[in-house]
């Protein structure tokens with residue numbers, strides 16, 4: 001079985017690629033960007049195909065060339081870039097996801113795993129708890145594209161029998177994240193402190209955003225892929241992240257305790273504050289992921305910051 005990771009040069013995709021390499025696989029990464037960071041050191045243990053997800057022939061050539069049988073679909077544009085350039089996000093996230101599903105259908109692949117997002121919800125929900133049946137009416141363009149991907153995947157499952165599965169990830173925190181998104185402050189506050197640089201958080205100190213360590217995110221995708229198909233009833237699952245969500249001021253206090261000399265301050269950006277206001281108060285019910293494929297996060301805030309620091313120093317040594 002050969003695995004393709006779209007967005008394999010990205011933050012989550014490149015850690016997932018490291019996991020697959022360590023398990024003895026030689027994954028194929030499909031991305032418009034180059035591989036950087038720790039994965040680049042494993043150059044001869046994966047393949048990088050450079051291409052745009054919006055171009056089906058390029059994706060098909062790649063799938064054909066390597067006999068791809070399973071896709072982790074993580075490529076595309078995140079929240080802030082999508083809000084700034086909805087036209088580009090339509091190509092990358094909407095056409096791109098359609099192309100991935102078409103490639104999987106035409107080549108009769110065994111599985112597609114989709115990295116969706118809790119940004120598919122908005123404040124416009126009944127109550128303050130979301131579970132896997134809560135209606136998704138996102139207000140951001142990014143959320144609209146991710147909801148489309150989920151629904152199209154369900155259609156390919158019903159119509160063509162494709163084994164499509166997805167997780168709605170919360171904000172992912174870890175070293176080496178390069179793309180700005182509404183909750184990137186979680187990762188960049190730690191990373192700037194480690195680099196000895198000042199950092200201004202664009203959220204409010206009381207902002208709470210559901211967050212998950214990048215190792216947990218990659219492990220969730222891998223566990224979902226490995227789960228027996230008879231157990232997959234819900235198909236697309238909420239992942240709650242660290243529960244209850246920590247506030248930005250709690251994060252800053254933890255960083256200041258563990259990284260002496262950290263220079264962190266707040267200057268709330270109205271766009272970021274508004275996007276996050278919709279998510280922070282939500283309680284995410286991840287019971288289906290627990291029951292159907294045994295999901296449980298391994299890194300609470302303290303362990304997350306400790307491991308982040310360790311990984312950061314490892315990549316520099």
Ligand SMILES: NC(=O)c1ccc[n+]([C@@H]2O[C@H](COP(=O)([O-])OP(=O)(O)OC[C@H]3O[C@@H](n4cnc5c(N)ncnc54)[C@H](O)[C@@H]3O)[C@@H](O)[C@H]2O)c1
Nearest residue numbers: 007010011012032033052053075076092115169171172179
């Ligand atoms: N980072 C988070 O906090 C978060 C939260 C929820 C869901 N997700 C989802 O997880 C997935 C991975 O996120 P990430 O944090 O690794 O993002 P990232 O920006 O680091 O990685 C995405 C990758 O996709 C590539 N890409 C973008 N447009 C492309 C195109 N048209 N063709 C080919 N490649 C393209 C980029 O070059 C990048 O390497 C995304 O689908 C995202 O929606 C991320």
